[in-house]
Amino acid sequence: MLFAAIFFFFIMRIGWIQLVKGDELQEKAYENRHRRVKVEAKRGTIYDRNMTELAISISADYVYAIPPEIRRSGKAREIAEKVADVLELPVDKVYSKITKKGSWFEYIKRKVDFEKSAKIKELDLPGISVAEESQRFYPHDTLAAHVLGFAGIDNQGLEGLEVMYDETLKGRDGAIMLEFDGQGKPLPNAVHEYVPPEDGKSIVLTIDETIQYIAERELDALMNSPTNPESATIIIMEPQTGRIRALASRPTYNPNHFADYSPKVWRNIAVSNVYEPGSTFKVVTASSALEENVIGENEKFYDPGYIKVGPERIKCWRSYRPHGSQTFAEAVQNSCNPVFVTLGLRIEEKKKGLFYDYIKSFGFGKKTGIDLPGEAKGILIPREQLKDINVATISIGQGIAVTPIQLITAMAAVANGGTLMKPQLVEKIIDKEGNLVKEIKPEPIKQVISEETSKELRAILERVVSKGTGRNAYIEGYRVGGKTGTAQKPGKGGYQKGKYVASFLGLAPVDNPRLVGLVIVDEPKGYPYYGGTVAAPVFKKVMEDALQYLGVPPQYNEEEKKERDAERVEVPDLRGLTREKAENALRSLSLKAQLMGNGDYVIEQTPKASADVKKGSGVILYLGSGNNKNETVKVPDVTGKRITAAAKLLEAMGLKLVPQGSGRAVRQSPIPYEKVPVGSEVKVIFTEEEIIETLGP
């Protein structure tokens, strides 16, 4: 009877638990066993205009621990030893991580080779798991750092285009509901409710990796020269479209290790610094004056070395030896201050505020709207407060502060026939498969000056280079126009002695400009510190290589032609030589070295050895870090490629493919961009199917 009563009680009890409270308990058990795990969307790639990867996401394994599981297993020491052994880490470090109090998740190691992570998986230790994460990688290190910016550890854009296009690039994370056993291991068939991630879109830039490289190469050379300025910037733009082909500044940083640099270095001075442009701004004054017809035909100007504006005296830079009588074109050549002051005042005389309106029309005093964070709008005295003395100083680029991007955009308008274009960095947005999502067309803002004025001014600017202050920017075979600038840096209570900003603003070829460029050198050391001596040579080197790279046909004058036809030479085999030796060899044959890529060794050349070329022509040297002898190369990313394609790619890098499976590559060891000796084996796992990897929390 007693037992009957007890059993009756039990039946009531299990009925209560299983039938009445069943749903509630079942839900609790479900929540207890399931965890929602984020499936990271892959961040889109940033390409240059020729689809060279500038920023990519690579996937790498990481090993993590769930400390409570480790403690429950009671084998922390043993686990630490095994894990440390595989990952080649100190045991004590691993032990303290996996037993950390109050933590549910601890990274043990990130970016783990898949062979090692496979070993960890095989050990099947309680509380130790492997998962995959994607990481941002900038294969060209510092190249275009200020344009690209960088993304943080959680793949969020933090600087540059990475932050401006964050929404486009980041995609949408998916989610996965996983069922775990009591030791924190996923159960077999544990995947429930899989919401696939939506990968980010990729962006294609207007930046041309080669031109960008040329600009950065020259910046590095400049920084390492005795000039050794505080900072320097180069911007190269296609004037017809406003598309930026190169934008670089020094000092710079490596976005792969952005945290190692001061945030000051992250700042993109090409768009966020304002400075007094000095004489380069005379391009604006000259175009306004031409457009407003305030210069008489064959008018002669006289420069006594200064000009009086009200009670003020504005000196010409060469007041010690005044320019005297000169035409307008000669005044531009000479960069003669009194003449430009006169012109500025004449425009203003015609109509109050007219010169100001031109300055505004050229885009000064407001943001250009370029796709970069932190753009400054410059400093411009309000229209109604503008006095004659202000007009006078602004005419020669003083008393006004501009950004480099504003100046080059204005120059583009002068070069393209008078239309101010919005500077453009992103050409299109594409999806993972390469389909076009959005095309970004060039955006004309306003016709600022007439075609006629543009043409006239270009001719005058050419004379600045052929005969005037910009002679150092002269490129044999190309018609170059431009304007130099040397401005004293303003400081507390006036200008600072010995602190200058040297610049050169130019275009080429003059008859049909393909590129406009701006070189700004901030605080060059020593003498001379003029734009014509410091910035113009840099402009010349960049433009010369860029124009040749773009295949712009040279236009030699008679004299040049004769010289060129004189001799032809045979191109030597330069492969395997150090960069220096190859450059010397070419110089001795009167050939020009054009360097491509990073590294100290020549891995390939164009034209090939024994080609018959004219003296003075360029030979492109593709540099790499390997001379194929106990040198290292960066392992390329072959994921997604089929075996033949992967083999080809690896072979080209001097690496051996060790394939496993068939289909498309899903994992590789070593991981992409790791440096390995030439001739190393790269193990690649290929698979025919899409695999959902086991993911951690």
Place this chain on the structure above:
Amino acid sequence: MASKKSSTDFIFFFLVIVLLSIGVIMVFSSSAYTAARDLGDPYYYVRRQLIWATLGLIGMFIASKVDLQWLKSMSNIILLGSLILLVLVLIIGSTRGGASRWIGIGSLSFQPSEVIKLAMVIYMAKSLSVNSYKLKSFTKGLFPYLALIGLVCLLILAQPDLGTAVAVAGTSYLLLAVAGARGSHLFVLALSGVGAVIAAILLEPYRLRRFTAFLDPYADPIGAGFQTIQSLLALGSGGLFGVGLARGVQKCYYIPERHTDFIYAVLGEELGFIGAAFVLLVFLFFVWRGFKIAVSTHDSFMSLLAAGITIMITLQAVINIGVVTGSMPVTGITLPFISYGGSSLVFTLVGVGLVLNVSRYSS
């Protein structure tokens, strides 16, 4: 002495086989996942369970054929031998999980506490059948039994093994009641028994934690309340029909002692209320049939023996299910016939064999 009149009680035997079969299946279902992960062999426990069950069935067969009068005459020696083993285990027993309960080597080891349970029933059945008239007196009748029970329980508690001690005390107590002890004595005993349990709980802090955890398992969900919570979650997940055999997930490291003490929770999850209630009904039939056998014989030794063994087995089932359903504080005790367990299964089946033996003497 009763004469041999009828054949073996087939229904009683059948009920045991039903429970044993459910047990083998559930041991496999509940242990496969963890055995595969921990030992690399999902069949590890079920294979052993089959071996033990076979051994147990052989033991049952022998026990059902043994001369009960001989057994009666041997009861003192059996008890003495068991007591010696119980002392020995404290000295030379192997320690697992903080308790010295096993004697022997490797898979040949067994728990002396399993032997003493049976030995106590046999001894008490003999002793009470001879001295039942003395039982009305406290000092001459009841007290010696209490002293013996106290000694045995203390020895078992020293291992420590509260579950078995409670089972032995409970079985002995009920056997005294069946044998005709005074109601007033039994009431006082029940009170002091409760007092002893409370004392035992207060003496060992972990028992107190377990006890309070039973009252409110969510007060310490990852500590003392963990077992009860996971057990209730499993049962609750079962619902009416269960999630299906072998399909439960709570056995995947969530329920501790999944194939031993908490096997009923796995059963409840996989077979639902239907399955769990079915097992309870089978046990109920088992008690009914066991008592029927006990009252059908005129020999008081045999009657007390059959009743005692039935009580012993059923009481363990009650304690086990009480723990699993969160109706009692957690005490480690297996579910007879169903839980994985070597020596306990063998001795339980030997006990069943003795009851079957008795059944042949029914009038």
